[in-house]
Amino acid sequence: MSYPADFKYTKEHEWIKPDGGTATIGITTYAQDSLGDIVFVELPKPGTELSAGKTFGSVESVKAVSDLYAPASGTVTEVNADLNTHPEKINKDAHGSWMVKIKLKDAGELNSLLSAADYEKFVAEEGGH
Amino acid sequence: MSPVETTPAVRKTALNVAHRQLGAKMVDFNGWDMPVEYSGIIAEHVAVRTGVGIFDVSHMGDIRVAGPQALAAIQHISINDASRLAMGQAQYSAMLYPQGTFVDDIIVHRLGEHEYLIVINAGTREKDFKWVRDNMRQFDCVVENLSDDFTQIAIQGPRGVDVVQKLTDADLAAVKFYWVTRGTICGLKDILIARTGYTGEDGFEIYIPSDEATSARVWNEVLEAGKEFGVLPCGLGARNTLRLESKLPLYGHEISDTINVWEAGLDRFCKMEKPDFIGHEALKNDKAAGLKRMLVGLEMVDRGIARDGYRILNSSGEQVGYVTSGSYAPFLKKNIALAYVPPELAAVGTEVLVEIRNQGVKARVVPTPFYKRPKKS
Known part of the structure; x- marks a missing residue:
């Protein structure tokens, strides 16, 4: 698995790609692989306030329900509605299938998140191999 | 003082290594280390509906009941009418507590004149065996727990018959749904081949010796024989979605020790005209009281x-x-x-x-x- 170096990662397996004062959020390849076939996503509406570390939606595979945790605080500006009808796209390309775009409240919050290298190390330990 | 922690050992079927070699995702299922999926639940599910899929169901339990009063003993502990079973025939049934709620659902196979095989759920194996043994004491029959003797492989789907027929000399066209036969399969003689399953499709369940080498060899031969039909190894994930689409009950979910036969809608398997069985009286009262x-x-x-x-x-x-x-x-x-x-x-x-x-x-x-x-x- 390769994790883009310009993304930051959470221990709950979300990625966030900052771009100036805004950022794009999704779940990692590791997350989609552990979930299995994804069949449902529930995402917030534009305008929703996210706060770092709090749930902002959920993703469900055939087998399991998993909460989504905001990697950073901010206001939702855009939602990838395509995932409502094609949630399986997350399995095919997790790092390309963004879920929400937000206007960052405090770009400094991102400093506490994991780098690609740290995240890779983290999932290697969590996966036990 | 702190309580003594006892961690029950995780149990493995003889095919555990084979599952890992296939890259299965493993989960703890009622204390068993079992594959939940290999290629993905959706693909596995669809393979069973449209072609063929194979499952390791060795964690299910098997109880043999044999002797002059075997039929009477089976009748006493089960809701369906086992006296209707011809030799080689099987039926869906259930065992109840006196209060009319479920010990477990079972499949009763009549293997001989006075010989039956009861197949039970993995999560209830010990409880079920003890229940059967204790409640059959008054009958002239032997009750044996054969659960560890068999590796049970389910070959399910419309092409299941084609796969199994390639591996056996038994004439499968002559075996109707919910009937069993015996034959040589993958070179193993006198193997029990049942046209049963838990997927809502046609299919077979074969009972082979549970040593690791034989189990892995047969599993691989079935996969090889199924290649031309697009066979997929299937895990518990697909097994669950398949049985759900077909409304087949699962113990601990649709049936349990607090749910009765009428609530579960299993009326057609419950033969109240039988003079008696454990739970009969309570069910009669439940019916009169209404749902x-x-x-x-x-x-x-x-x-x-x-x-x-x-x-x-x-x-x-x-x-x-x-x-x-x-x-x-x-x-x-x-x-x-x-x-x-x-x-x-x-x-x-x-x-x-x-x-x-x-x-x-x-x-x-x-x-x-x-x-x-x-x-x-």
């Missing part, structure tokens, strides 16, 4: 997936029932569930709410089974 809840099929109307244990609400937001099993249905491509609701909400077409993350999400009662396999032309 307080019924098992129904739900299809989600609004976006959302009902999951096991979610609450069913009425239009005022009060809890009136609960979901026993719920999932995305990979073949029907719908979100479906089984749930217990009061009789007044059980009619097809009734709308109820399923509580999903503190929201009442609309669902509708639909006819069951959700999926019924097409009749052979």
Whole structure:
């Protein structure tokens, strides 16, 4: 698995790609692989306030329900509605299938998140191999 | 003082290594280390509906009952009428507590004049064996726990018959659904081959010796024979969605020690005209008292997936029932569930709410089974 170096990662397996004062959020390849076939996503509406570390939606595979945790605080500006009808796209390309775009409240919050290298190390330990 | 922690050892079937070699995702299922999926639940599910899939179901238990009073003993502990079984025939049945609730659901196979094989669930193996043994003491028969003697492989789907026929000299065309035969399979003599399963499809379950080498060899030969039919190894994930689409009950979900036969809607397997069986009296009284809840099929109307244990609400937001099993249905491509609701909400077409993350999400009662396999032309 390769994790883009310009993304930051959470221990709950979300990625966030900052771009100036805004950022794009999704779940990692590791997350989609552990979930299995994804069949449902529930995402917030534009305008929703996210706060770092709090749930902002959920993703469900055939087998399991998993909460989504905001990697950073901010206001939702855009939602990838395509995932409502094609949630399986997350399995095919997790790092390309963004879920929400937000206007960052405090770009400094991102400093506490994991780098690609740290995240890779983290999932290697969590996966036990 | 602190209580002594006892961690029960995780149990493995003889095919554990084979599953890992195939890259299966493994999970703890009732204390068993079992494959939940290999290539993906949806692909595995669809393979069984349209072609063939194979499952390791060795964690299921097997109890042999034999002797002059074997039939009487079976009749005493089960709700279906085993006296109707011809030699080589099998039937779905259940064992009840005196209060009419479930010990487990079972399949009873008549193997000989006075010989039966009861197949039981993995999670209830020890409880079931003890129940059978204790309640058959008064009968002239032997009760043996053969659970560890067999590796049980299920070959399921419309092409299952083609796969198994390649590996056996037994004439499978002569074996009807819910009948068994014996034959040589993969060079092993006198193997029990049952046309049974838990997927809602045609299929077979074969009972081979449980040593690791034999088990892995047969498993691989079945996979090889199935290649031309697109066979996939299938895990417990697909097994669950397949049985849910077909409304086959699962112990601990649709049936349990607090649910009775009438509530579960298993009336057609319960032969009250039998003079007696454990639970008979209670069921008679339950029937007279009327039903307080019924098992129904739900299809989600609004976006959302009902999951096991979610609450069913009425239009005022009060809890009136609960979901026993719920999932995305990979073949029907719908979100479906089984749930217990009061009789007044059980009619097809009734709308109820399923509580999903503190929201009442609309669902509708639909006819069951959700999926019924097409009749052979």
